[in-house]
Amino acid sequence: MKKNSLIFLALAALAMVGVVVYSLVSENGSQLPDGFAQGNGRIEAEQIEIAPTLAGRVESVMAVEGGMVATGDVLAEMDSDELSATLDRAKAEVALAHQTKVEAEALVVQRKSELRRAAQELQRATALLTGQNISETVFEERETIHQVAAAVLGAAQARVATAESQIAAAEAEMRRIEALIEDSSLLAPTRGRVLYRLAEPGEVVAAGEPILTLLSLENVYMEVFLPARVAGLLPIGAEARIVLDALPDYSIPAFVTFVSPEAQFTPKQVETLDEREQLVFRVRVRIPEDLIQSRIEHVKTGLRGVAVIRIDPNLAWPAALEQGIPPELFE
Secondary structure, eight states, X not given: OHHHHHHHHHHHHHHHHHHHHHHHHSGGGTTSOTTEEEEEEEEEEEEEEEOOSSOEEEEXXXXXXXXXXXXXXXXXXXXXXXXHHHHHHHHHHHHHHHHHHHXXXXXXXXXXXXXXXXXXXXXXXXXXHHTTOSOHHHHHHHHHHHHHHHHHHHHHHHHHHHHHHHHHHHHHHHHHHHHHHHHTEEEOXXXXXXXXXXXXXTOEEOTTOXXXXXXXXXXXXXXXXXXXXXXXXXXXXXXXXXEETTEEEEEEEEEEEEEOSSOEEOOTTSSOHHHHTSEEEEEEEEOOHHHHHTTGGXXXXXXXXXXXXXXXXXXXXXXXGOOOOOSSTTO
């Protein structure tokens, strides 16, 4: 009986804390002391579209909706048979370009030999012409042969340069295709949860068409809308507390990471007509990453609640909103 009484008292105390927190953040913050502001919102996270770089057929999808994935996990595979065949052809072109270079270099050696022989013949013809032992016609023939040999050597050397360019182009094409084949395996860019599975094996999708939508859990936040008289006083980094409708007994520590530079009308999802008619500024409060990482399996987006922001850093938090590490926030 004594143990049951203690459990009852603990539950009653917890319920009273919930009532206090709810009374503080309800009624549009009318119970909050001066120096604090609040806004309605919901838990959100960045969404990442997982899509192929090229159009093609989906070979397999390993990820399941709602499943957790780690950075680098293979989420889906695209059919890469055609790319593999293209890669084989590119490798053959690289080999052919190398062979062309070898042949061009051998031709250069031959042309250099011919140029040396022509130079020797021209040198002898010059000496003979000085002694008037040959005619000028013969000398001119030797001179022409030398000039032709020099030109042919230049052409052979140009072929070597062309072959080198062909090798570079073929190798670049090979690397491009290898990168495309690597991209046919769609990897998780960050740790998160699969929100939507949008394609199934066998389907043909366009380039950039999402196959999966991944919810990144590295940046979990709530966006609220505050009037200018409040938003203008908020510094980046201001402390906040998030109280969720599903967990009114706990306040989740957060901090301001963004204040919109432009005013706007409050979005329709804000419930009251009076609030929707006001010009407000969008404010984002983010839950610390270390707090999310320690409870990442329990994080759920879409949960509604309020964010209470401390405008004056010198003020103490109300007792019901003091920072504490609550157990399994989103369980």
